[in-house]
Amino acid sequence: MTDFTDFDYLLIGHGIAGAVLARELRARGQRVLVYDEPRPDAASRVAAGLMNPVAGKRFALTWRAHETLPAAVAYYQALNEELGEEFFQATPILKVFGSAQEQAQMLARAADDPWQGFVEKIETESIARAGLLAPHGGAWLRGGGHLRVEALLAALASRGRAEGWLREETFTWQALVADGAGVAYAPGRLRAGHVVCCTGAAALASPHFSWLPLTPNQGAVLDVAVPGLSAAQVLNRGAYVVPAPAPGQFRVGATYRWPPFAEVPGDDDQRELAGRLASLTPLPFEVLGERRGVRPAVRDRRPLLGRHPALPWLSLFGGFGSKGVSLAPRLASLLADYLGGSGELWPDVTLARYYPLFSAAPG
Numbered sequence: 001m002t003d004f005t006d007f008d009y010l011l012i013g014h015g016i017a018g019a020v021l022a023r024e025l026r027a028r029g030q031r032v033l034v035y036d037e038p039r040p041d042a043a044s045r046v047a048a049g050l051m052n053p054v055a056g057k058r059f060a061l062t063w064r065a066h067e068t069l070p071a072a073v074a075y076y077q078a079l080n081e082e083l084g085e086e087f088f089q090a091t092p093i094l095k096v097f098g099s100a101q102e103q104a105q106m107l108a109r110a111a112d113d114p115w116q117g118f119v120e121k122i123e124t125e126s127i128a129r130a131g132l133l134a135p136h137g138g139a140w141l142r143g144g145g146h147l148r149v150e151a152l153l154a155a156l157a158s159r160g161r162a163e164g165w166l167r168e169e170t171f172t173w174q175a176l177v178a179d180g181a182g183v184a185y186a187p188g189r190l191r192a193g194h195v196v197c198c199t200g201a202a203a204l205a206s207p208h209f210s211w212l213p214l215t216p217n218q219g220a221v222l223d224v225a226v227p228g229l230s231a232a233q234v235l236n237r238g239a240y241v242v243p244a245p246a247p248g249q250f251r252v253g254a255t256y257r258w259p260p261f262a263e264v265p266g267d268d269d270q271r272e273l274a275g276r277l278a279s280l281t282p283l284p285f286e287v288l289g290e291r292r293g294v295r296p297a298v299r300d301r302r303p304l305l306g307r308h309p310a311l312p313w314l315s316l317f318g319g320f321g322s323k324g325v326s327l328a329p330r331l332a333s334l335l336a337d338y339l340g341g342s343g344e345l346w347p348d349v350t351l352a353r354y355y356p357l358f359s360a361a362p363g
C-alpha cells in the first residue's frame, strides 16, 4: 500500500452538505478528498435554494433561525465574493396573506413579535407589484434570501476537479477497509483518518447508517416563465416563487410526496404547483421544466451530525430535510470543530440521540 495517498478526511457526497463541510475542513488546514456521483436529481441540484426565516402554515420562526440564518447569509456572501458571481441574493420574501382572516391572525400575533426581527413590515392593503395578486396584503421577511445551489455546486466542483480534491465517481462503501489509524480505500488508492457520509437520503443505502430514522420524501419544483411578474421579491403562499437569473423566469416549489415514489414525473405535481402559482398571479405562464429530488428528512425533523456509535473512523453530516441551504453553513462549522476536538455538538442535532436505535438494530 505504498502508493496510497493519505488524507485527513474522506467525504462522500458533494451536495450542499458535503460541499460546505469540505470547505470548512479545508479552511482548517485539513487534507480533504471528496467523492461525488453528481446526479442531476440530487436534492441540492433541484432545490430552489430558499432561506426562509418564517415558514409553514403557522407562520412560525424556523428552528434556531438566529443561530443558523445569519451564519448562512454571511457564508454565501463570502462565497459570492470569492467566486466572483452572485449565487446568493438577500432578496426579501413576501408572505402573501390568503384571506382577511389570515391577515387578522398575523396582526394579532405581531404585538408579541414572535419572529424576533425577521418580519420587517406587515402590509394590510392590497400590494401593488407587477403581476402580483395580494388583495389582503402580506408580511415582508428579511434576513433570508435564495441561493442558486446547482450553479454554486458546479462552480465549486470545477474548482475541486482543478485542485484535485474532488473525484466524480460513485463511492463503494463495501470496498472501505478499516485499519489501525483510519481506513483504506483500494479502488481510489487512498487512506484517510476519518470518513464523513454526506450522501443525503442515500445515507440509508450505506451499510453503516441504515438504522437511522431517515424518512426521505420526494419533492418537485417547476421552472416557469411568467413575463411581467416582478422579480424583486420571493413570493410565498402555499408555494414559493423564486426569481431565476433569466428575466421573467422563476422556480416554483415545492411538493411533498411520501414513498413509494413515482419513477417518472406525473401530472399531479405540475397541477398542484401551477394551481398555487395561479393564486399568486393572474398573468399567463409557461412551464419550462420540472425537477424532482428526494429530501433527506428525519423523524424528529432535525439534522443528523456526529460520529457513528461503533466505528470511530466514521461520521455523518446530513438529515437536512427541506432546509439544507440555510442549515449547512453553521452546522458544518459545528461538526468541523467537534471532529477537530474543540466544541460539542448541539443536543438536538447530534447523532447520539439515536444511538439506542443502533444497539436495537439487528447485527
Ligand SMILES: Cc1cc2nc3c(=O)[nH]c(=O)nc-3n(C[C@H](O)[C@H](O)[C@H](O)COP(=O)(O)OP(=O)(O)OC[C@H]3O[C@@H](n4cnc5c(N)ncnc54)[C@H](O)[C@@H]3O)c2cc1C
Binding pocket: 012, 013, 014, 015, 016, 017, 018, 035, 036, 037, 038, 039, 042, 043, 044, 045, 046, 047, 048, 049, 050, 051, 169, 170, 171, 172, 173, 198, 199, 200, 201, 202, 218, 219, 220, 221, 253, 254, 255, 291, 292, 293, 294, 295, 296, 317, 318, 319, 320, 321, 322, 323, 324, 325, 326
Ligand atoms: C424539490 C425540492 C426543493 C427543495 N427546496 C429547498 C429550498 O428551497 N431550500 C432549502 O434549504 N432546501 C430545499 N430542499 C432541500 C435540500 O435540497 C436538502 O436539504 C439538501 O439539498 C440536502 O443536501 P445533502 O448534501 O445532504 O444531500 P444531496 O443534495 O442529496 O447530496 C448528496 C450527494 O451525494 C451523492 N452520493 C450519494 N451516494 C453516493 C455514493 N455512493 N458515491 C458518491 N456520491 C454519492 C449524491 O449523488 C449527491 O450528489 C429542497 C429539496 C427538494 C427535493
